[in-house]
Amino acid sequence: MTDHTVSRRAALAGLGGTAVLGTALSAGVLTAPAATATTGTPAGSNAHRARQGKLEQRVSQLLKRMSLAEKLGQLQLVNTEDLAKQALAKTPCGGVFSVVGAAKLNALQKIAVEQTRLGIPLIFGLDVIHGYTTNFPIPLGQASSFDPSVAETDATVSAAEARRSGITWTYAPMMDVTHEPRWGRIAEGDGEDPYLASQFAVAKVHGYQGEDYSAGTKLAACAKHYVAYGGAEGGRDYNTVDVSIQELHNHYLPPFKAAVEAGIATVMAAFNTVAGVPAHANRYTLRDVLKDHYDFDGFVVSDYTGIQELIMHGVAGNGADAAAAGINAGVDMEMVSTNYVDTGKQLLAQGRIRQSEIDDAVRRILRVKFALGLFEHPYVDEAGEVTSVSATARAKARAAGSRCMVLLKNDNALLPLKRTANVAVIGPLATATFDLNGTWSGLGTGANTTPPVTVVEGITAAGASVTTAPGCDIDSADSSGFAAAVSLAQKADVVVLALGESAAMSGEASARSNIGLPGVQEQLLAAIVATKRPVAVVLFNGRPLTLQSTHDTATAILEAWAPGVEAGSAVADVLFGQVNPGGKLPVSFPRAVGQIPIYYNHQNTGRPADPNNKYTSKYLDLPSGPLYEFGFGLSYTTFTVSNIQLSSTKLSRQGGRITVRVDVRNTGDREGDEVVQLYIHDPVASIAQPVRRLRGFNRVTLTAGQTRTVTFTLGTDDVGFYDNQARFLVETGQIEVYAGTSSAADLKATFSVV
Numbered sequence: 001m002t003d004h005t006v007s008r009r010a011a012l013a014g015l016g017g018t019a020v021l022g023t024a025l026s027a028g029v030l031t032a033p034a035a036t037a038t039t040g041t042p043a044g045s046n047a048h049r050a051r052q053g054k055l056e057q058r059v060s061q062l063l064k065r066m067s068l069a070e071k072l073g074q075l076q077l078v079n080t081e082d083l084a085k086q087a088l089a090k091t092p093c094g095g096v097f098s099v100v101g102a103a104k105l106n107a108l109q110k111i112a113v114e115q116t117r118l119g120i121p122l123i124f125g126l127d128v129i130h131g132y133t134t135n136f137p138i139p140l141g142q143a144s145s146f147d148p149s150v151a152e153t154d155a156t157v158s159a160a161e162a163r164r165s166g167i168t169w170t171y172a173p174m175m176d177v178t179h180e181p182r183w184g185r186i187a188e189g190d191g192e193d194p195y196l197a198s199q200f201a202v203a204k205v206h207g208y209q210g211e212d213y214s215a216g217t218k219l220a221a222c223a224k225h226y227v228a229y230g231g232a233e234g235g236r237d238y239n240t241v242d243v244s245i246q247e248l249h250n251h252y253l254p255p256f257k258a259a260v261e262a263g264i265a266t267v268m269a270a271f272n273t274v275a276g277v278p279a280h281a282n283r284y285t286l287r288d289v290l291k292d293h294y295d296f297d298g299f300v301v302s303d304y305t306g307i308q309e310l311i312m313h314g315v316a317g318n319g320a321d322a323a324a325a326g327i328n329a330g331v332d333m334e335m336v337s338t339n340y341v342d343t344g345k346q347l348l349a350q351g352r353i354r355q356s357e358i359d360d361a362v363r364r365i366l367r368v369k370f371a372l373g374l375f376e377h378p379y380v381d382e383a384g385e386v387t388s389v390s391a392t393a394r395a396k397a398r399a400a401g402s403r404c405m406v407l408l409k410n411d412n413a414l415l416p417l418k419r420t421a422n423v424a425v426i427g428p429l430a431t432a433t434f435d436l437n438g439t440w441s442g443l444g445t446g447a448n449t450t451p452p453v454t455v456v457e458g459i460t461a462a463g464a465s466v467t468t469a470p471g472c473d474i475d476s477a478d479s480s481g482f483a484a485a486v487s488l489a490q491k492a493d494v495v496v497l498a499l500g501e502s503a504a505m506s507g508e509a510s511a512r513s514n515i516g517l518p519g520v521q522e523q524l525l526a527a528i529v530a531t532k533r534p535v536a537v538v539l540f541n542g543r544p545l546t547l548q549s550t551h552d553t554a555t556a557i558l559e560a561w562a563p564g565v566e567a568g569s570a571v572a573d574v575l576f577g578q579v580n581p582g583g584k585l586p587v588s589f590p591r592a593v594g595q596i597p598i599y600y601n602h603q604n605t606g607r608p609a610d611p612n613n614k615y616t617s618k619y620l621d622l623p624s625g626p627l628y629e630f631g632f633g634l635s636y637t638t639f640t641v642s643n644i645q646l647s648s649t650k651l652s653r654q655g656g657r658i659t660v661r662v663d664v665r666n667t668g669d670r671e672g673d674e675v676v677q678l679y680i681h682d683p684v685a686s687i688a689q690p691v692r693r694l695r696g697f698n699r700v701t702l703t704a705g706q707t708r709t710v711t712f713t714l715g716t717d718d719v720g721f722y723d724n725q726a727r728f729l730v731e732t733g734q735i736e737v738y739a740g741t742s743s744a745a746d747l748k749a750t751f752s753v754v
């Protein structure tokens with residue numbers, strides 16, 4: 001680094017580096033976001049402007065006709081049919097969530113549209129996280145595909161199923177970057193990398209909303225949880241987050257920025273504090289960053305009782321204080337608690353909130369309702385309700401399931417197995433059903449949710465001869481089942497050992513302090529390994545686990561996450577080689593809990609870990625680095641990445657571009673997928689930079705012996721970073737580029753930013 005300049009766009013806008021913390025964004029030093037599009041016509045086109053203009057006109061006209069009570073009503077979101085009916089009889093609420101069933105939703109809508117003064121339709125929300133009737137792999141699994149089209153497919157299928165069933169708004173995608181495997185909600189996001197999470201967030205927005213979310217197969221999406229929720233101290237859900245401005249902007253905010261640029265309709269506030277200020281009362285993150293600088297024109301919904309919780313956070317003395325804080329900060333709609341409707345009138349009279357704030361919140365909510373087409377089509381065709389898993393959706397879920405799996409170990413090429421093998425399928429998850437869906441499953445159909453295909457069913461259907469015994473439960477101290485399991489193992493050619501967590505062990509409020517295999521599963525593994533049969537461990541889990549002893553003793557390990565409705569079939573597809581696994585880890589797997597947080601994009605420190613020097617940053621009792629690094633994953637074939645070439649050795653700070661080319665070669669004897677990954681490192685900058693930052697990835701399929709050239713483009717957006725005053729800086733100096741098959745890639749080139 002020799003020079004220190006704000007980004008080109010900011011510079012062109014005549015804005016400069018005088019910003020201070022908290023007001024930096026008002027000084028306008030962030031790069032300008034792309035225009036937000038809520039219709040299919042390209043933003044900026046005349047047709048788009050006309051449609052937008054018409055929509056805004058309709059919003060304004062309606063707003064003019066609304067009483068204060070009607071306005072406050074729109075800011076309320078309730079979660080039961082009864083509450084909705086009560087509200088509609090008094091002051092109509094804006095929306096209802098977690099109520100499913102086309103007939104029920106139509107009945108509520110009929111009251112809103114036909115029996116209230118203004119007939120404003122309700123928006124119907126639901127946590128359609130990785131499926132409505134058809135469960136796809138959990139989001140962390142989807143991120144392992146390193147193929148955003150997997151997420152887009154899930155979102156497309158889910159949106160169609162949900163919208164046809166009357167739902168119009170999903171509380172997804174979750175895009176909380178995290179370094180915390182103890183945190184149960186790691187299952188719901190894309191892991192530890194902001195770039196990967198941004199790519200997946202955008203894919204999901206496209207899948208849910210499409211070009212125009214008024215379509216009968218699309219939903220309004222919701223970027224959550226805004227913001228830094230993944231930074232929960234100790235991984236305990238809802239916990240405090242203390243984060244620097246640079247970390248906030250470089251690490252936690254990028255997926256939200258990307259989602260806004262992709263046109264996301266809504267954003268949900270997070271339960272945590274951000275540097276002492278609860279996210280629900282955070283004017284800086286909500287108004288300054290999201291609404292002003294990202295130019296977000298949709299609405300912000302609170303999380304469940306998030307406004308009320310401002311009292312427990314200790315920043316509000318009562319409901320009125322909480323409502324004032326939330327409205328002032330920019331939370332537009334209150335979920336479940338009722339402080340806005342209860343105290344809004346009084347707050348306005350006291351001058352603690354402004355009419356313009358209320359109007360802006362209502363305007364944002366109406367904007368999304370108009371864009372959803374609810375005023376034209378408030379009802380859903382009940383005959384079209386989706387209540388089962390279609391063959392097409394099932395096939396897509398199966399393909400997604402196997403595409404998300406990560407091969408962590410494969411000694412002696414144990415996998416793929418022969419279909420003629422005698423397989424003992426052992427383990428507490430061998431015949432598990434709903435646990436293979438993971439967290440947030442089956443919301444669309446409730447009790448009628450289709451159970452996932454079990455591992456035993458999948459392997460049997462693949463043609464192998466199968467014996468099975470659980471050996472133990474997922475989480476108990478009882479080892480009385482070991483003997484039966486060992487006896488089956490002794491008679492088999494190979495053991496498939498299905499281990500892991502229950503669905504309830506990850507997701508919301510499901511932090512674990514010990515992230516090893518629960519119960520006596522490790523002991524079961526030891527007992528099976530002692531039979532000397534080859535053992536392929538298949539893992540079902542919603543977070544990284546500490547797997548040292550599994551790694552040391554199992555012959556092969558396949559990370560399957562929670563694959564969804566076609567779980568067992570997808571596992572069998574990979575175990576028997578119909579699908580060659582090509583997933584990669586979107587998060588580091590620690591060797592031990594004591595290493596957490598451990599992540600690939602850390603800073604170097606003044607004393608980077610050196611095994612030969614005691615006075616460096618490491619543990620006495622553990623090797624440095626994770627057990628499996630970010631981006632790691634094996635295949636049944638092998639690959640090399642070589643011949644890195646840059647189109648230039650110089651990148652202009654004034655918006656230049658550099659092309660990076662590498663050759664990837666399948667050096668094995670069967671077709672397979674490799675994810676070629678591109679990382680950068682800025683070795684000398686005005687603030688310490690991560691040792692690696694992912695800036696590109698490409699999953700390619702190559703036949704045996706095939707070579708392909710993969711091309712990446714790097715620009716100023718890639719090499720720049722936010723400093724501690726939220727300024728986006730593109731500094732001159734050298735940038736190192738690394739390409740390879742994981743974050744440990746060592747094929748290197750350099751260029752200079754000039």
Ligand code: NOJ
Binds near residue numbers: 127224304508
């Ligand atoms: C609380 C969760 O934090 C959020 O993710 C979810 O969307 C809401 N509840 C609504 O169910």
